[in-house]
Amino acid sequence: MGLAREQPASTLWRHDRGSVKLGSQSVISDPRYAETVLQRTDTDDPAYFHKVVDCQWACPAHTPVPEYIRMIAAGRYSDAYMVNWASNVFPGVLGRTCDRPCEPACRRGRVEENNGEKPEPVAICRLKRVAADLKDDVRQRMPVVAPKNGKRVACIGAGPASLTVARDLVPLGYEVTVFDADAKAGGFIRSQIPRFRLPESVIDEEVGYILDLGVDFRGGERVASMAEFLAQAYDAVFVGCGAPRGRDLDLPGRKDAGANIHIGIDWLCSVSFGHVSKIGRRVIVLGGGNTAMDCCRSARRLGASDVKVIVRSGFDEMKASPWEKEDAQHEGIPIINFHVPKAFVHADGQLQGMKFEIVQARYDNQGRRSLVPTGQPDVFFECDDVLIAVGQENAFPWIERTCGIEFDRWGLPVLNKTTYQSTLPQVFFGGDAAFGPKNIITAVAHGHEAAVSIDLFVRGQNMAQRPPPQFNLVSQKMGIHEWSYDNAISNDLRFKVPWANAEKALASINVEVELGFDAATAFKEAERCLNCDVQTVFSAPACIECDACVDICPMDCISFTANGDEADLRTRLNAPATNTEQDLYVSAPLKTGRVMAKDEDVCLHCGLCAERCPTGAWDMQKFLFNPAQADSSREAVR
Numbered sequence: 001m002g003l004a005r006e007q008p009a010s011t012l013w014r015h016d017r018g019s020v021k022l023g024s025q026s027v028i029s030d031p032r033y034a035e036t037v038l039q040r041t042d043t044d045d046p047a048y049f050h051k052v053v054d055c056q057w058a059c060p061a062h063t064p065v066p067e068y069i070r071m072i073a074a075g076r077y078s079d080a081y082m083v084n085w086a087s088n089v090f091p092g093v094l095g096r097t098c099d100r101p102c103e104p105a106c107r108r109g110r111v112e113e114n115n116g117e118k119p120e121p122v123a124i125c126r127l128k129r130v131a132a133d134l135k136d137d138v139r140q141r142m143p144v145v146a147p148k149n150g151k152r153v154a155c156i157g158a159g160p161a162s163l164t165v166a167r168d169l170v171p172l173g174y175e176v177t178v179f180d181a182d183a184k185a186g187g188f189i190r191s192q193i194p195r196f197r198l199p200e201s202v203i204d205e206e207v208g209y210i211l212d213l214g215v216d217f218r219g220g221e222r223v224a225s226m227a228e229f230l231a232q233a234y235d236a237v238f239v240g241c242g243a244p245r246g247r248d249l250d251l252p253g254r255k256d257a258g259a260n261i262h263i264g265i266d267w268l269c270s271v272s273f274g275h276v277s278k279i280g281r282r283v284i285v286l287g288g289g290n291t292a293m294d295c296c297r298s299a300r301r302l303g304a305s306d307v308k309v310i311v312r313s314g315f316d317e318m319k320a321s322p323w324e325k326e327d328a329q330h331e332g333i334p335i336i337n338f339h340v341p342k343a344f345v346h347a348d349g350q351l352q353g354m355k356f357e358i359v360q361a362r363y364d365n366q367g368r369r370s371l372v373p374t375g376q377p378d379v380f381f382e383c384d385d386v387l388i389a390v391g392q393e394n395a396f397p398w399i400e401r402t403c404g405i406e407f408d409r410w411g412l413p414v415l416n417k418t419t420y421q422s423t424l425p426q427v428f429f430g431g432d433a434a435f436g437p438k439n440i441i442t443a444v445a446h447g448h449e450a451a452v453s454i455d456l457f458v459r460g461q462n463m464a465q466r467p468p469p470q471f472n473l474v475s476q477k478m479g480i481h482e483w484s485y486d487n488a489i490s491n492d493l494r495f496k497v498p499w500a501n502a503e504k505a506l507a508s509i510n511v512e513v514e515l516g517f518d519a520a521t522a523f524k525e526a527e528r529c530l531n532c533d534v535q536t537v538f539s540a541p542a543c544i545e546c547d548a549c550v551d552i553c554p555m556d557c558i559s560f561t562a563n564g565d566e567a568d569l570r571t572r573l574n575a576p577a578t579n580t581e582q583d584l585y586v587s588a589p590l591k592t593g594r595v596m597a598k599d600e601d602v603c604l605h606c607g608l609c610a611e612r613c614p615t616g617a618w619d620m621q622k623f624l625f626n627p628a629q630a631d632s633s634r635e636a637v638r
Contacts, residue, residue, distance in 0.1 A: 122526075177216040204247045243436060338371070339356040
């Protein structure tokens with residue numbers, strides 16, 4: 001295995017980065033520039049270098065991933081934990097359960113050669129767990145709480161979005177009360193994620209850090225009427241109650257055999273709270289998402305010896321994370337695709353099995369997929385129980401439609417997508433309750449944004465004017481050829497996380513399967529990080545156009561050439577820049593009239609250009625980006 005000089009377009013990772021206007025759009029007045037040429041990149045715009053740090057850009061909470069990975073490599077586990085805690089709030093939880101949007105974005109996945117196999121990103125998620133597992137006592141590092149400011153905020157639901165709102169607002173002096181129908185806080189983190197993936201002790205610890213700040217938690221208090229709740233005159237209300245209703249299947253036999261047919265999320269909740277401790281020997285799980293994977297693996301541990309996951313779509317189209325599917329298969333659970341459920345078969349109310357129609361995928365000229373019958377005979381699978389995990393939906397029966405909160409035709413609240421404010425000004429939504437089911441890290445991101453909005457709203461400020469992010473660029477130069485970060489590129493393949501003994505793990509619902517990296521393995525995995533936040537910063541006035549950086553670049557991503565429009569310029573670089581989702585770094589005109597154009601997409605951030613440059617035109621500068629939170633650039637509440 002090695003690092004590739006050039007990647008064909010088919011291997012480049014593509015990510016929807018939104019519609020942010022970045023540096024290449026800046027206006028300059030140099031007369032040598034025509035209307036059709038690409039303008040100088042504005043590296044003073046924090047969005048430009050933020051976009052280059054692919055993992056952080058892809059994270060909904062924008063966790064500074066390379067920063068904490070370097071701390072782990074240095075054995076600074078508590079520091080790494082607090083960097084995570086500041087942005088994603090639940091490092092120990094997410095280090096075990098995150099959907100990992102950062103990892104498909106990881107640069108190693110598109111610049112690494114692996115003997116024809118798909119390159120693997122840095123194990124970002126599992127390194128987060130290392131920080132949580134190996135840290136010291138961090139209670140003394142939690143925020144100092146300001147004196148009470150007289151403002152009251154209520155959070156309905158004690159899931160990750162509400163807890164993030166509380167964590168951001170309590171240190172500012174807000175009196176925050178969190179209501180939940182369950183006795184303990186955590187929401188679906190506690191009720192729907194099996195203990196073999198997430199021990200309750202981890203939930204208790206990280207929820208405890210937030211409640212111990214001074215949150216007034218009202219466990220066992222279900223809010224039954226929004227109209228009555230609003231009468232308590234809170235200054236702001238945040239709704240973070242999740243998407244608590246699992247979808248059902250209205251098929252023949254559903255009511256007759258109902259005693260052995262269970263809604264997946266409700267069943268997982270019953271398992272988590274100890275209300276269910278066994279299941280039939282033969283179990284069918286319907287659905288292809290992460291909930292289905294949790295259901296099948298839980299059923300296996302509760303005594304089922306014949307568990308099947310049956311999905312109407314193809315394997316690659318399943319919504320479950322790839323590693324969740326792999327884990328289920330690793331435990332001997334087959335996944336049967338392209339089978340559409342037709343009926344629950346029963347005898348006098350006793351479930352016997354299920355009948356399925358076999359289908360295949362067909363695509364039209366626009367690439368739209370439809371599932372069409374193959375004409376093969378229907379198939380029958382015997383079973384004792386069925387777990388339905390075909391999706392979740394929002395349910396707000398407790399919010400009267402006359403209280404001023406409007407809902408769309410899908411039953412979701414009508415919200416401002418920037419501020420998370422509802423049509424009733426003092427009420428905000430976040431997490432699954434806002435835009436439908438997503439994941440923990442998205443709920444955390446919603447909580448941060450909603451907390452900013454609530455803080456601005458209570459202070460009578462314009463919520464549309466969001467506080468700016470905090471960022472800096474600091475040179476890493478320690479000598480002519482020395483850097484303060486380790487820029488040696490590791491050729492190691494991704495390290496595997498060890499698992500508990502299979503017999504022991506499958507014997508109990510409470511035995512954690514993944515054991516986590518030890519310190520030595522964590523160091524080696526951390527060394528695989530390419531330090532994408534250490535940016536290559538170019539100074540055009542210092543450049544003498546000697547091409548030394550071009551000669552040394554292992555990825556051929558630096559070119560000196562005549563300017564042009566972007567589409568043309570991308571084709572004329574030393575290695576064509578085929579991934580248009582990532583910007584080019586283009587300098588101002590140099591002495592010869594040419595420009596320096598660099599493909600940010602495949603740069604290894606190795607620093608060889610800066611080491612070779614005789615004039616210091618290149619420098620390696622660490623870019624630290626922290627998105628604004630409710631405590632950013634604010635005045636005290638009067």
